[in-house]
Every structure is written in C-alpha cells, then in structure tokens.
Amino acid sequence: MRVVVIRLIYLLACQTFRWLALLARSSATKDAEILMLRHQLAIVQRNRPRPRFFWSDRAVMAALLRIFSNQRRSQLPVLVTPRTVLRWHARLIAWKWTHPSRRPGRPPTPEALRQLVLRLARENPGWGYRRIHGELLGLGRKVGASTVWEILKKAGIEPSPQRADRSWAVFLRAQASAIVATDLFHIDTVFLRRWFVLFFVDQGTRSVHIAGITRHPTGPWITQQARNYLMDLGDHAESIKFLIRDRGTYFTDSFDAVFQEIGVRVIPTLPQVPRMNAIAERWIGSCRREATDRVLITGQRHLRLVVSEYADHYNRHRPHRSLGQHPPDQLIAAEPRSASDRTMVSRLDRLGGLIHEYKQAA
Template identity: 45%
Template sequence: MIAAVLVRFTYLAVSHAFAALWLLRMSDREKDVEILALRHQLEVLRRQLGDQRPRLRSDDRALLAAFLEPLTRAALRRFRLLVSPDTVLRWHRDLTKGRHARANVNRAPGRPRTGASIRLLVLRLAAENPSWGYRRIHGELALLGVAVAASTVWEILKTAGVVPAPRRTTVTWVDFLRSQAEAILAMDFIETVTLTGQRQYILAVIHHASRRVWIVGTTAHPTHAWVTQAIRNLLMDLEDSGYVAQIRFLIRDRDGKYSALIDEILGGAGIATILTGVRVPRMNAIMERWVKTLRGELLDRTLIWNEAHLRRALREYERHYNEHRTHRSLAAAAPLRARHLPLGPGRIERLAVLRRDRLGGVLHEYRHTA
C-alpha cells in the first residue's frame, strides 16, 4: 500500500517537473490565459459536482500539500481550489507526521522491551530461590552487571504469574525430596508369583540421588525376623559401598511386614524412618516408579520357576540396572557408570556395536567392539 502511493507520487512529481520546464518557454500573456482557462474549468467542475467532494488519492493530497505549503492561509483563500485551505494545511500536517513516523517505523511505543535472556534469568532466579523478592533478585542482577530497573523485575514476575516471595517459601514434598535426594533411601515390597503358584516377596531399596538399587532379598515368608536381618544386611552393604555416611532418611509405607525393631536399627546408624501417608503412593513415587520398571522389564517378561530362579534373575537385573541401564534423571548415565563422551566423526563412520544378552535375551546390552 505505502509502496504504491510512493510510486504514484514519484510519477506525478516527475510529470509536473517536466510541465514546469515547459512553462519556462511560455510568455506571461500565455500563462495568464492558461490560468483563466483552468479556473473556468474548475467552475464547470464545481457546478457538476454540486455538494459532492472530489475524490483525491493519497499521492494527489501529498503533491498539492507540497506545492501549496509556502503560501499563507490568506493566499490559499484567494485560490479557487476544490477543497478548503484548512484541508490543504491538514494534508501538509499529515504528510509531516508520516515522514516522522517512517523515520521511527522500527521503534515500538513506550519503553524498550526487556531482552528475552534477561526475562529468563529473572524467572530462573525466582524459581531457584523461593525466598527472594523482586528487590533481592534486582540486587543479584546488579552483581552480574545486568542493568535493569527493580520495577522491571517486578513486572516480569507479575506477568509470568510468579507469586510474591512470602508465599513461595513454603516447602512442598517434591521440593523436600529434591533438596534431600543425596540423603534419602526408599524401600518397598514387591509381590510376584512363581510357576508353582508360590507367592514371593521382594524387598528392594533405591537411592534417590544416584538411582542405585539394592535388592535386599526375596522370601515366601516375610517374617519380622527375616525383615530385621535383611535391614542389617542392607546397612553392611551401604557401609561397604560408602553410602551409609550420607544417608539420613528412609521412606517406606506402613506395611505390617516391617517391625518396630528395624526403625531402632536404622536409628542407630543415624537414619530416620519416614512413613508415607495411608493410600498415598506418590509420597514414595521414585520407588513406585522403579517397581513399575522392574515389572515391565523383568517380572512380566520372564517365567519364574521357583525362589532360586527368582534370586538369580534379580541379581542379574540389579547388575544390569546399576551398571548399564541409562536414566533420564542422570543425563543418560547409569548409577554405577558415567556417561560416555560423544564419538568423533571418524569413529561414527566406523561404528561397530556388539550386543550382549542377559537372562536368555530378556535384557540387551550394547557396547563397542574392541
């Protein structure tokens, strides 16, 4: 639209420039006669139009405003124009505004918009520090050399729906688990049935931070004595692997298989027992998710003959889970194996991978050839 108006305006300006050159060759008498003839034509047009206003295009208005701008209002009134002098002056004002508007076409109204990186940083600081208000966040930004007003920080938080600091300081169960992951174990019983129809109970423990799993034992009769001995064995495994010094909490449900004695044994090692709510499995969500993984990758895909077969399968799966299986929470590493470095272009072109089967092909592991 604007480009078309500019093209038409340029055409009219050039054509009138050539007309002006032609006027230089005319005498004053010839110019006077032409002016009188043009005025008479305007009178004829006025009689034909009556009260109707002439339809002028944008380029016509711009050209008339440019030609008549040097004249005063009194001089314009002496002219027999199709429009009033005030209209011509308004056209000139609009033309001037348009020129300034085109000069600032890339400038948005109001204050410049805050950069996306600064907005993301403000929201990150608010999420990672629930007790910080907008002024505390503003001060941290100043330490980082980010020049932004405190009111801008407040506006960013308000727009994103971040509640004020006093209401963000409440510690949720999820926040507690994340902050204490290094010090938390989770425990649960898993039930399965062998081909002989015998019900087996598997006692397993998982470390929240590393996702390492200990399958403490299996039995058809989980008595209090058996569970107590299993907890003692677990503490010895934790001490041998160096975990016992950092563990401070153990989450479990209220199953009657656990005796009161195991809480005393754990308390002697500095580990407090945290009981989940009644029918609230999400309070032990990480353990429940591992149980689902165990069933989907082993128990639901394997025919378990008896208790001895179950123990061998569980030992094999425990090694696979801790030493090979990747985890999203560990950035594709395994609990006891760090993530491999990316291969270079040369090695990718010569990529050769071998497969290792566990449990008769139920589990597959892959590694590079030597």
C-alpha cells in the first residue's frame, strides 16, 4: 500500500512538471503541435487499417516538424520516424533535378494540316507518306516527311501497299472509264412503223450519245454512225479501250474495224446474256419508262425530238445513284448552295411537261 502511494505521488509530480513546462512554451509551438496531432488523426481516420500518406500530407508534416526543436521533435508522437522524413526530403530533391524541362519544345501540328494529310491518305490508297509529303509541298504546305509519317501512324493508317483497295468493285469502277457500250432499241409509231435508235453510253460517266435513227439498221449505216461518233469525241476517243456490243448481224466486221483502228478491243456479248451489256439495257428501260412509252410517236422527226430531249435531260439533270446522285455532265461541278426555308425553287418543263426539272431560283 505504501508503494502504491509513493508511485502515485511520483506520477503526480511528473505530470505537474510537464504542465509547468507546457506553460513555459510559446503559443506558436502549442498551435503547431495541435495541428500536427490533428493532421495525423485525420490521416489515421481516412486510411484504415494502415495510414497512407499523400504528397500533401508529407509537405504539411515536414513543414510543422521544422518548428519544433530537436528535443521536442523526439518527444512528439509522430506516425513516421525521422528516417522516413529524411527519405521524403531526398525524394523531393531528386524530383527537383529530374523534373522535365518546362521550356517550349516543337510546336504541335495544326489540326487543319493533320486533316489534310488524312484526307489525302483516304482518297489515294496507293500514296505513301513520301508521296503525300510531295503533294503537300506542291500545295504550299511546308511540313517534314517525318511529320506526315507520324500523323498517319497516330491515326492508325497503314502503309500504302496494305491499305490499297483491291476489291472487284474498285477494279471494275476503274475499268469503267475506258468502256463504251452500244446497242439499238426499237419504237413503234402510231402508224405501226418501227424505227430503230442507235446510241452509245460511256460506262464511266453514264453519258449517253444518240448516234442515229433509221428504219433499216444496215451494216454500212451503223458503220458510218460509228465514224461520226468517234469524230464527235475528238481527242477523247483515245481514252476508250473496250467496246461492248451484242451479236446482231448489223454489227459487221467493218463496224469493229472502225474502233480497232484506234486500239479499241470489241467485246461481243454472249448469246441471251443481256446482263453483259447491263448499263445500255438499263438506259433503254429508263428511256422507255420515262419518255417513249408515255408519248404517241408519229414519225422519225418526232422520235428524234423525244429521244434527244430525254438524252439531254439524262445527261444534264437526272440524278444517278451510281454517281452519288449527280448527273453525268455535273460530276465535277460545284455543289449547289445550301437551301433555306426562303429559297425559291423553279420548275422547267420538258417534253411538254412530261418531265420536270427543278433548280434554285436566282
């Protein structure tokens, strides 16, 4: 019992001396100690079961520890050891000297230039980055070849041999610009006379040329119409590489010779296979449905007027799905201006109002 009393008196005396020492300390030190203890308590409550320090926690604790003396720092209850604080300081010094430079480097590539590079790559699958670089220089865009390569790589565009489209659709579309087809179709007039219309159609542009109209399609007549057609084409006749025709007796050897003289290969269709000349057959069907079957033809002059008027409408105004809803003669024409609610639309009647054409009023 006496030992317990003596120990209690000793503890009270020690605590009394601690309170006296606390009264002798400055208010700044007390406030710093309170802040330190509160901050550590917040860390413990935030991260359980094991405290986890963020960079902001390290900065606050390091700043508060500098206020205390070495003796008091050793007595203060801290969640970390002095060695840990020293390690934080070493990391801070290492970060300072290894942090990347903030000096401005190479300026980023303009977005407009990047979009132009991607457009050239999409529209020209056979072009590599060197070819695109040369095209950009021709357009007055000063850019390095490595920059073009980097733009294509970041966009996931493969080199030109891998991204080239070798499908049948692309192959046939490229060949169509060098193919011309020809055929005849007949029209019966109101007087029960049959007339034949000879035409040529460019499979690349779908442009139709009415060559002639006759009641008796003989070999010499068709051969002469072929010569007239090539004369009308002029220098453009050299772009023709293939001619598709049926096996009618009116297409004689002299007719083939007219085209073979300029290097055109004549390809007769197989018997009873009209799909080999599908574009010409399609034009015949369109002409019948939209023009000749809706008019009573009286004679050759009337038939020539109707067919020529429809061919002009077909070439200049009628939209074609295979051409992106553009007429053959306006493939490279500028897009019409955007219409608004106040835009006026005018109508042009052709073939006596049988066909209507619409355009924006000026």
